[in-house]
Amino acid sequence: MNWVDGQERSLFSHIFVIHNSQMHPETLLRIDRLNISFQHEKGWFQAVNNLSFELQPGQSLGIVGESGSGKSVTAMAVMHLLKSRTARVSAHEITFGQHDLRQLTEKQLQQLRGNRMAMIFQEPMTSLNPVLRCGYQVTEAILQHSELPKSEARKMTLELFRKVHLPRPEQQYNAYPHQLSGGQKQRVMIAMALANKPDLLIADEPTTALDVTVQKEILLLLRKLQKETDMAMIFISHDLAVISEIADKVLVMHKGAVVESGDVQQVLSNPQHPYTRGLLACRPPVDRRLKRLPVVREFLESRWPDGIAQMQQELAYSDQERQLSHQSMYAQDAVLKVNNLCTWFPATKSWTGKVKSWMKAVDGVSFEVYKGETLGLVGESGCGKTTLGRSLLRLQTPQSGSISYQGSDLLQLKGKELVAFRKEMQLVFQDPYSSLHPRMPIGQAIIEPMKVHGIIHRAKSGKDKAIELLCEVGLEAEHFDRYPHEFSGGQRQRICIARALAVQPKVIICDEPVSALDVSVQAQVLNLLNRLKVQFGLTYIFISHDLSVVKYMSDRVIVMNQGKIEELAEADSLFQHPASEYTKKLISAIPGIGFPKKL
Numbered sequence: 001m002n003w004v005d006g007q008e009r010s011l012f013s014h015i016f017v018i019h020n021s022q023m024h025p026e027t028l029l030r031i032d033r034l035n036i037s038f039q040h041e042k043g044w045f046q047a048v049n050n051l052s053f054e055l056q057p058g059q060s061l062g063i064v065g066e067s068g069s070g071k072s073v074t075a076m077a078v079m080h081l082l083k084s085r086t087a088r089v090s091a092h093e094i095t096f097g098q099h100d101l102r103q104l105t106e107k108q109l110q111q112l113r114g115n116r117m118a119m120i121f122q123e124p125m126t127s128l129n130p131v132l133r134c135g136y137q138v139t140e141a142i143l144q145h146s147e148l149p150k151s152e153a154r155k156m157t158l159e160l161f162r163k164v165h166l167p168r169p170e171q172q173y174n175a176y177p178h179q180l181s182g183g184q185k186q187r188v189m190i191a192m193a194l195a196n197k198p199d200l201l202i203a204d205e206p207t208t209a210l211d212v213t214v215q216k217e218i219l220l221l222l223r224k225l226q227k228e229t230d231m232a233m234i235f236i237s238h239d240l241a242v243i244s245e246i247a248d249k250v251l252v253m254h255k256g257a258v259v260e261s262g263d264v265q266q267v268l269s270n271p272q273h274p275y276t277r278g279l280l281a282c283r284p285p286v287d288r289r290l291k292r293l294p295v296v297r298e299f300l301e302s303r304w305p306d307g308i309a310q311m312q313q314e315l316a317y318s319d320q321e322r323q324l325s326h327q328s329m330y331a332q333d334a335v336l337k338v339n340n341l342c343t344w345f346p347a348t349k350s351w352t353g354k355v356k357s358w359m360k361a362v363d364g365v366s367f368e369v370y371k372g373e374t375l376g377l378v379g380e381s382g383c384g385k386t387t388l389g390r391s392l393l394r395l396q397t398p399q400s401g402s403i404s405y406q407g408s409d410l411l412q413l414k415g416k417e418l419v420a421f422r423k424e425m426q427l428v429f430q431d432p433y434s435s436l437h438p439r440m441p442i443g444q445a446i447i448e449p450m451k452v453h454g455i456i457h458r459a460k461s462g463k464d465k466a467i468e469l470l471c472e473v474g475l476e477a478e479h480f481d482r483y484p485h486e487f488s489g490g491q492r493q494r495i496c497i498a499r500a501l502a503v504q505p506k507v508i509i510c511d512e513p514v515s516a517l518d519v520s521v522q523a524q525v526l527n528l529l530n531r532l533k534v535q536f537g538l539t540y541i542f543i544s545h546d547l548s549v550v551k552y553m554s555d556r557v558i559v560m561n562q563g564k565i566e567e568l569a570e571a572d573s574l575f576q577h578p579a580s581e582y583t584k585k586l587i588s589a590i591p592g593i594g595f596p597k598k599l
Contacts, residue, residue: 026056026057027054027055027056027095028055028056028057028096028097028199028200028232029054029055029078029095029096029200029232029234030053030054030055030093030094030095031051031052031053031054031074031078031091031093031094032052032091032092032093032094033050033051033052033091033092033093034048034050034051034052034074034077034089034090034091034094035048035049035050035051035088035089035090035091036048036070036073036074036077036082036087036088036089036256037087037088038073038086038087038088039085039086039087039088044088046256047070047073047256048070048073048074048077048256049070049256049257050257051070051074051253051256051257051258053251055200055232055234056232057199057230057231057232058226058227058230058231058232059232059233059248059249060226060232060233060234060235060246060247060248060249061232061233061234061235061247061248061249061250061251062235062236062237062243062246062247062249062250062251062264063075063234063235063236063237063250063251063253064236064237064238064239064240064243064250064251064252064253064279065238065252065253065254065279066238066254066279066296066518066519066520066521067238067488067489067490067517067518067521068255068488069253069254069255069256070253070255070256070257071204071236071253072122072204072236073087075119075202075204075234075236077089077091077094078094078096078101078117078202078234079113079117079119079202080101080104080109080113096112096116096117096200097116097199099112111145114141114144114145114195114196114198115144115145115196115198116196116198116199116200117198117199117200117202118192118193118194118195118196118198118200118201118202119193119201119202119203119204120186120189120190120193120201120202120203120204120206121189121204122204122205122206122208122236124177124185124186124188124189127189128177128185128188128189129177130176130177130178131176132176133173133174133175133176134172134173134174134175134176134177134180134185134188135154135157135158135161135172135173135174135175137188137192138157138160138161138188138191138192138195139153139154139156139157141192141195141196142156142157142195142196145196146196154173156195157173157191157195158170158173160191160194160195161173161187161188161191163191163194163221164187164188164190164191164194164218164221165187165214165217165218166184166187166188166191167184167382172184172188181381181382183210183211183214183381183545184381186206186207186208186210187210187214187218189206190206190218194225197225197229197231198231199229199231199232200231200232200233200234201222201231201232201233201234202233202234202236203222203233203234203235203236204236205236205237205238206218206235207219207237207242208237208239208515208516210381210545211379211380211381211545212545212546212547212586212589212590212591213380213585213586213589214380214381215242215589215591216589216591219242219245219246222246223246233246235247238279238518238519238520239283239518239519239591240268240276240279240280240283240519241283241590241591242591243264243268244264244265244268244591245591247264248263248264249261249262249263249264250262250263250264250267250268252267252273252275252276252279254275259273259275259276260272260273260275260276268280274299274300274302275296275299275300277299277307277308278294278295278296278297278298278299278300278520279296279519279520280308281293281294281299281308281311281312282294282295282296282519282520282522282523283519283523283548284523284526284548284549284551284552284553285312285548285552286547286548286551286575286587286590288312288316289316289317289322289552289572290312290315290316290317290552291315291316291317292315292527292530293523293526293527293552294311294315294523295520295523295524295527296520298311322572325555326555326570329370329371329372329373329555330370332370332371334368334369334370335369335370335371335405335406335506335507335539336368336369336392336403336404336405336507336539337368337369337402337403337404338365338366338367338368338392338401338402338403338404339366339401339402339403339404340364340365340366340400340401340402341362341364341365341366341388341391341398341400341401341402341403342360342362342363342364342365342398342399342400342401343361343362343384343387343388343391343396343397343398343399344358344359344360344361344362344363344399345358345359345361346358346359347359360562360563361384361387361388361563362384362387362388362391362398362563363384363562363563363564364401364564365384365388365401365560365563365564365565366401366565367558367565367568369507369539369541370539371506371537371539372533372537372538372539373539373540373555373556374533374539374540374541374542374553374554374555375540375541375542375554375555375556375557375558376542376544376550376551376553376554376556376557376558376571377389377541377542377543377544377550377557377558377560378543378544378545378547378550378557378558378559378560378586379545379559379560379561379566379586380545380561380586381545383560383561383562383563384560384562384563384564385511385543385545385560386430386511386512386543388560389427389509389511389541389543390427391403392410392425392509392541393422393425393427393509394410394411394413394418394421394422395427398411405421405424405425405507408421419452419453420453423453423503423504423505424505424506424507425505425506425507425508425509426500426501426503426505426507426508426509427500427508427509427511428493428496428497428500428508428509428510428511428513429496429511429513430511430512430513430515430516431516432484432489432492432493432495432496433484433489433492435496436484436492436495436496437484438483438484438485439483440483441480441481441482441483442470442479442480442482442483442484442487442495443463443466443467443470443479443480443481445495445499446465446466446469446470446495446498446499446502447462447463447465447466447502449499449502449503450462450465450466450502450503453503455502455503455504463480465502466480466498466502467480469498469499469501469502470495470498472498472501472532472535473494473495473497473498473501473528473532474494474524474528475491475494475495475498479491488521489516489517489521490517490518490521490522490524490525493513493514493517493525494525494528496513497513497525497528497529497532501532501536504536505538506537506538506539507538507539507540507541508538508539508540508541509540509541509543510529510540510541510542510543511543512543512544512545513525513529513542513544514526514544514546514549515544515545515546522549526549526552526553529553530553540553542554547575547586547587547590548590550571551571551572551575554571555570555571556568556569556570556571557569557570557571557574559574559580559582559583559586561582566580566582566583567579567580567582567583575587
């Protein structure tokens with residue numbers, strides 16, 4: 001069902017109902033007029049408003065929208081995971097099979113959760129117990145709802161690890177969460193959710209932290225298990241491209257209400273609401289290059305009344321402009337030269353501590369970076385992207401090779417010389433929350449590096465400069481004394497960018513700076529990075545697993561595979577004519593939009 005705003009009432013106030021008045025006898029989940037409110041200092045905030053839908057066995061429902069649209073809290077309400085002290089949940093009906101979830105005791109709910117109903121949470125680090133081994137946590141979930149012996153549960157866990165493509169399953173079984181990458185932790189969470197073959201799986205942004213090839217494999221796995229077990233699925237995402245490949249039906253949510261709904265291909269090929277058009281347009285296109293990315297607000301304000309085609313025509317970047325820019329850029333001497341760089345880690349050791357084998361994270365890598373360039377660095381998880389970035393900053397010590405920055409060999413720098421160099425090259429981390437001190441106001445977090453490098457000498461000048469930087473990245477002076485937990489993910493990433501700019505660097509390494517952001521906020525941050533690059537004459541090394549983002553941002557792209565450079569080429573040329581089979585595989589895994597492409 002796909003409907004358009006009528007003159008007599010606003011689309012935002014519509015109540016969307018997928019079901020008929022008579023409930024289908026095979027309906028697995030039915031939600032009727034769900035309302036969710038949260039308590040805050042000024043009263044109660046309405047997070048979800050009159051949401052209704054039903055789900056049949058074997059059916060996939062995609063829920064899409066920006067952060068704060070009400071997607072995740074809807075899932076939490078279905079699982080009865082919202083705290084009654086701070087959340088108010090009401091509905092005419094919330095039924096799962098023959099169960100009225102509103103009437104069940106906590107013990108009865110526990111028997112359903114993790115068994116017939118399972119959920120993959122958005123943030124694996126906070127969902128996994130940090131003091132328990134990963135394998136034990138999945139095995140425990142199996143034992144909780146079955147009478148299998150521990151040995152059989154362990155075998156099942158290892159098999160699940162293989163199904164979700166977790167590398168070295170036996171080794172990861174005994175690893176703690178902090179020893180795994182973000183993508184690996186997410187795969188452990190997926191394995192745990194699938195352990196008892198649930199009737200209903202709620203997947204809350206399950207592939208956000210994964211590279212495109214693993215994302216495609218996980219989506220294929222979920223689709224396969226769905227067909228085998230007739231499992232129903234609610235798939236929550238900010239990315240309509242992913243929704244297009246996994247869902248049968250879609251709800252588009254904005255500010256707690258459904259603004260558009262219906263068959264997924266119908267909605268994506270012919271979006272009626274400007275908000276849906278905005279979400280589609282925010283994602284960087286692979287088939288064309290834009291001067292900047294549009295944002296949702298511009299569609300809501302009817303800047304392009306004729307839709308996405310009008311926007312793309314207005315923001316198109318000509319090939320001639322790009323060629324002239326590259327001619328002047330590559331006529332200069334390289335600002336950074338990397339030659340045969342190797343960074344290895346001990347893989348196995350003897351009982352005496354002698355290294356028996358090495359894990360070659362970066363293995364003989366050579367390239368150059370030019371002033372004003374954005375060099376993209378892309379590849380699957382574990383290919384060595386982040387290790388290479390950390391090696392360039394000397395946060396990780398390479399075994400061999402050379403790194404030359406403006407004629408200086410960085411591997412020879414020590415002590416004060418190394419500290420001084422880091423003023424020239426800064427890093428924007430993947431997770432802005434963990435890279436900011438939770439007890440330090442963000443203004444002080446920006447001032448601190450300026451003090452270390454002697455850029456400021458008086459408290460007032462430091463505050464003035466910090467406020468100036470906050471305004472540059474789209475925040476306000478009043479944010480100076482606030483703490484990291486008081487900001488959204490996109491705002492925290494802006495704070496980290498402001499902190500990197502504080503020491504007036506020449507080169508910034510951006511390590512997955514937008515991977516955790518929804519597409520509309522991602523567009524804002526990418527536009528910000530491009531504006532700051534021109535304004536301050538910056539050079540970027542842009543690391544990401546999202547190929548569409550890398551293509552949009554980059555002048556040239558390095559494709560890494562198992563610690564080596566698989567391919568290095570101009571961005572548009574690489575995507576149009578990839579030379580290696582590995583690059584072709586990565587590009588073919590990019591989620592598509594606007595045409596039927598169900599996995």
